[in-house]
Amino acid sequence: xxxxxxxxxxxxxxxxxxxxxxxxxxxxxxxxxxxxxxxxxxxxxxxxxxxxxxxxxxxxxxxxxxxxxxxxxxxxxxxxxxxxxxxxxxxxxxxxxxxxxxxxxxxxxxxxxxxxxxxxxxxxxxxxxxxxxxxxxxxxxxxxxxxxxxxxxxxxxxxxxxxxxx
Amino acid sequence: xxxxxxxxxxxxxxxxxxxxxxxxxxxxxxxxxxxxxxxxxxxxxxxxxxxxxxxxxxxxxxxxxxxxxxxxxxxxxxxxxxxxxxxxxxxxxxxxxxxxxxxxxxxxxxxxxxxxxxxxxxxxxxxxxxxxxxxxxxxxxxxxxxxxxxxxxxxxxxxxxxxxxxxxxxxxxxxxxxxxxxxxxxxxxxxxxxxxxxxxxxxxxxxxxxxxxxxxxxxxxxxxxxxxxxxxxxxxxxxxxxxxxxxxxxxxxxxxxxxxxxxxxxxxxxxxxxxxxxxxxxxxxxxxxxxxxxxxxxxxxxxxxxxxxxxxxxxxxxxxxxxxxxxxxxxxxxxxxxxxxxxxxxxxxxxxxxxxxxxxxxxxxxxxxxxxxxxxxxxxxxxxxxxxxxxxxxxxxxxxxxxxxxxxxxxxxxxxxxxxxxxxxxxxxxxxxxxxxxxxxx
Numbered sequence: 001x002x003x004x005x006x007x008x009x010x011x012x013x014x015x016x017x018x019x020x021x022x023x024x025x026x027x028x029x030x031x032x033x034x035x036x037x038x039x040x041x042x043x044x045x046x047x048x049x050x051x052x053x054x055x056x057x058x059x060x061x062x063x064x065x066x067x068x069x070x071x072x073x074x075x076x077x078x079x080x081x082x083x084x085x086x087x088x089x090x091x092x093x094x095x096x097x098x099x100x101x102x103x104x105x106x107x108x109x110x111x112x113x114x115x116x117x118x119x120x121x122x123x124x125x126x127x128x129x130x131x132x133x134x135x136x137x138x139x140x141x142x143x144x145x146x147x148x149x150x151x152x153x154x155x156x157x158x159x160x161x162x163x164x165x166x
Numbered sequence: 167x168x169x170x171x172x173x174x175x176x177x178x179x180x181x182x183x184x185x186x187x188x189x190x191x192x193x194x195x196x197x198x199x200x201x202x203x204x205x206x207x208x209x210x211x212x213x214x215x216x217x218x219x220x221x222x223x224x225x226x227x228x229x230x231x232x233x234x235x236x237x238x239x240x241x242x243x244x245x246x247x248x249x250x251x252x253x254x255x256x257x258x259x260x261x262x263x264x265x266x267x268x269x270x271x272x273x274x275x276x277x278x279x280x281x282x283x284x285x286x287x288x289x290x291x292x293x294x295x296x297x298x299x300x301x302x303x304x305x306x307x308x309x310x311x312x313x314x315x316x317x318x319x320x321x322x323x324x325x326x327x328x329x330x331x332x333x334x335x336x337x338x339x340x341x342x343x344x345x346x347x348x349x350x351x352x353x354x355x356x357x358x359x360x361x362x363x364x365x366x367x368x369x370x371x372x373x374x375x376x377x378x379x380x381x382x383x384x385x386x387x388x389x390x391x392x393x394x395x396x397x398x399x400x401x402x403x404x405x406x407x408x409x410x411x412x413x414x415x416x417x418x419x420x421x422x423x424x425x426x427x428x429x430x431x432x433x434x435x436x437x438x439x440x441x442x443x444x445x446x447x448x449x450x451x452x453x454x455x456x457x458x459x460x461x462x463x464x465x466x467x468x469x470x471x472x473x474x475x476x477x478x479x480x481x482x483x484x485x486x487x488x489x490x491x492x493x494x495x496x497x498x499x500x501x502x503x504x505x506x507x508x509x510x511x512x513x514x515x516x517x518x519x520x521x522x523x524x525x526x527x528x529x530x531x532x533x534x535x536x537x538x539x540x541x542x543x544x545x546x547x548x549x550x551x552x553x554x555x556x557x558x559x560x561x562x563x564x565x566x567x568x569x570x571x572x573x574x575x576x577x578x579x580x581x582x583x584x585x586x587x588x589x590x591x592x593x594x595x596x597x598x599x600x601x602x603x604x605x606x607x608x
Contacts, residue, residue, distance in 0.1 A: 024291075024332040024333075024334070025332075026246070026372065029353070029354075029372060031353065031354035031355075032334070032352060032353055032354045033354065034354040035334070035335065035336070035337055035351070035354065036334075036335065038337070039296075039335070039337060060354075062354075066354075066355070069355070069356050070354065070355065070356060073339060073356040073357065073513075074296070074336065074337040074338045074339045074357075075337075075338035075339065076296050076297075076337040076338035077337060077338075091503070092258045092456075092503060092504075092507055093258055093259075093456060093489060093500055093503045093504055093507075094258055094259045094415035094416055094456075094487075094489050095415075096503055096600060097415065097416040097417055097489070097490075097491065097495070097600050098415070098416070098417075098421065098600065098602070098603045098604075099600065099601050099602030099603055099604075101600065102597075102600075102601055102602050103602060129297075130256070130258075130338075130340060130507055130510060130511065131256050131257065131258040131259075131260075131340070131456075131507070132256075132295075132297035132298070133255040133256055133260060133261050133263070133264050133295050133297055133298055134261050134264060134297075134298070135258065135259055135260070135261050135413065135415040135421070135487070135489075136261050136413060136414070136415055136421040136422045136423065137261075137607075138415065138421070138603075139602055139604075142297060145296070145297075145299065145337075146299040146300070147299075147300075148297070148298065148299075148300060150607070151604035151607035152602075152604075153602055153604045154602065156604075
């Protein structure tokens, strides 16, 4: 294990992924990789604790507060623990016209939680999202930020929850 | 997949499993434009002249002439200059860039390489909406193919021209679709818009000259170079060259992207999208994304879909996002949802927007929930007027325009809510009209 890894909060794989992002920008502009670095850290850790943010800051040579500003500005970063599966439902107008509202209500009822809550077993967190740029696929939802689920009928929601619950 | 229809420029009617692949793109005539430029050593100014001739206008929302924008770049400026693509598609109703990246990413890559050549830039970034992460990964895969084929990188196709292109993702902030907020975000900061001037052409990414265009704009470039500016212009109408992707959402039978010549009547677009769901009556349309003023059915049915005609009717073509609402829609509730969006997404930098969007939302919310006051309608317009033109970026205007237009065209419905403390359209009718609708999905 390298010295860098010994002091790392993140796995070697995550660090390599961050390094690939850093390489996209001019050598003196490592800060440009902060959004990716936070995303990679969040995927590994589940959410962004202060220590994780501080680690990313140190890794990119940024003041921790500058990284925190980014983490708190963009709404897909989670600054508090979330369930194993974070479901974000779009309820913006175009989706709402094709069932976005009903899809959200159905999820609330099935999971027994409201928006911004997590099930007692820690499996699911439910969020209401803003436009995801997929309005033609309404109702649309994201699973853990990166997996987009389209045309979510009641049947497909049932199936999704069943698959995720396994 | 999303319903798609194409007229041969940006999406070409394609939406298959492998249409994104380099091999497939080459078979469709891809990279012919770039190869021609390299082989014939076409002078950059000729390329910009061709783009000007095409009357291509920015497809992201503002509709600014692309060729003119390119001519602002100081070609002779020594040192780094940048090209940025704005794929941060978060304007409610807009979902075209996702399909371009998903099905035809090499058209975008080729367009950006040509733009780099024309403006003397060595590096480009494509800023992709964080919510479409699968497309971010696909774009990276397409970039790898292009690098492998020496279409990107050092000495492209054996020439002296080098250009590198990278993908960058957002992570949930509508404001980053504003070009200077996008630059801030690319620099690894909060996405708060910059004061202009200076404009990005003189002070852009890392303080260097930068040109930012929308995904669809770049993806139109290969066609323009391959077929000529005039051919593109002739697809549309004067001052409104080419085809345009329209993202149709809401109460239609087949929501999806439709690429049609600019100047096509709205009624034809509606027909392409399968007509009104359940045969119900059209009530209103937002013709250019949630920030564009809403128009009632009577105006829409006589309208052609191009920048000039829609502007004349009092709205904007914007990003080409057509949100269709039928007679089961409560206009107060529709506006309430949009107003919440702008309140949520205001970056907080300018007081009129930060405070005003909250004020607008709370007022529309109380009207919708039977707590409206007689003076609210006037106050909605007043607050809107006090936001418009008083903020660094256009988000303030974008929040105010829906409010003003909803009140202007559907004022009676708002007055009814205030007077009767309930919706004009019964709740069960609304619910039935906007229930989960996935029948068109395959």
